Amino acid sequence: MMILYSLRPEQQERMSVFTSRAFMTTSTVVITLNLVLVVDPAYFPDEIAEIRQFVESHLEEHQLYLLFTHSDWDHIAGFPLFPEAVIVASQAFLDNPDRTQQIDLLRDFDAHNQILRPYPLAYPSVGMAIREEREELSLGGNRLILFQAKGHTEDGLFALLDPPGLFLAGDYLSDIEIPYVFHSSAAYERTMLLASAILEEFPVRLLVPGHGHPTTDVGEMKRRVESSLRYLRSLREGVRRADEEAIERVLSETGFGSDFETAHRENAQRIEQELRSEAP
C-alpha cells in the first residue's frame, strides 16, 4: 500500500509512504526536483522491487540517498537493491557489533515464511556516518537534520527534512505497538523528550513512524510522545515497587492487547536490570 503526500505541491515535492504487509513497516520515498531519498526500504521482495521501480526513472538525474533509521533486521532488508545509493546512518549503526545477528534474524524470518529473496542479504555499509547528537546535511537543496535517537536500539536516528517538515521517527511514535526497549529505558525517555522538542522547534507537517500510520496531525504526534512517556514511567514505577498488577495494568492501559505480552514482559525485565545496576 502506498500513500502520497504533497505537502508543498508548488515545489513539486512528493512524499510517498509505502506500508509493508509485514508489521506495517513503513518505507518513505521523497522525490524533489533535486533529490531522491529512500528510507528503510522494506520488507518483502515484491514490495522492495516496487519501491525500486518507483524511483528508477529519477535516478539518471538525481543522486539517490538511502537513510536507515536503525539497524533492526526488518528495516535493512532492502539495502542490496540500491547499490548506487549514498547511505546515511548513525556511526553506531556502522559500528554495530550485532550486525551478523540482524542478518541471521532476517534470514530466519524469510525461511520461516518461505520468502525467496532474489539477492544475497548484506548489512549496509555506510557512506555518511552521523556522529554528533545533531547534524545537518544539505541534500539537493533540502536540509536534512539528524538526531541521535537511542533507547529502542543504540543506533537509532530521528531525521527531519525541513522544508517541508517531514519527521522520520524510526521505531518510535508508533500508533500500533508499545515501545520496544532493546537498549535503555532512560535513553528512550530522553529520546521522547527530544521528539517533543523537535515538535516545538520545527513546523512538522508529516510524522512517519517505522511501523503503523503516518500522521499530519500535530496533536496526534504529541499524544504519541505522551503515551510513550507515560508507558515508560508507569512501567518503571511498577517494577520499582515489584507490583505485578500495576505492571499488567500498564500494558492494558496502552490499549494494545495480549499481542504485546512478551515485549511488555521483556521491557519490564530490562527495567528491572537497570534499576538493580543503579542501586547502591
Ligand SMILES: [Zn+2]
Ligand atoms: Zn522495526
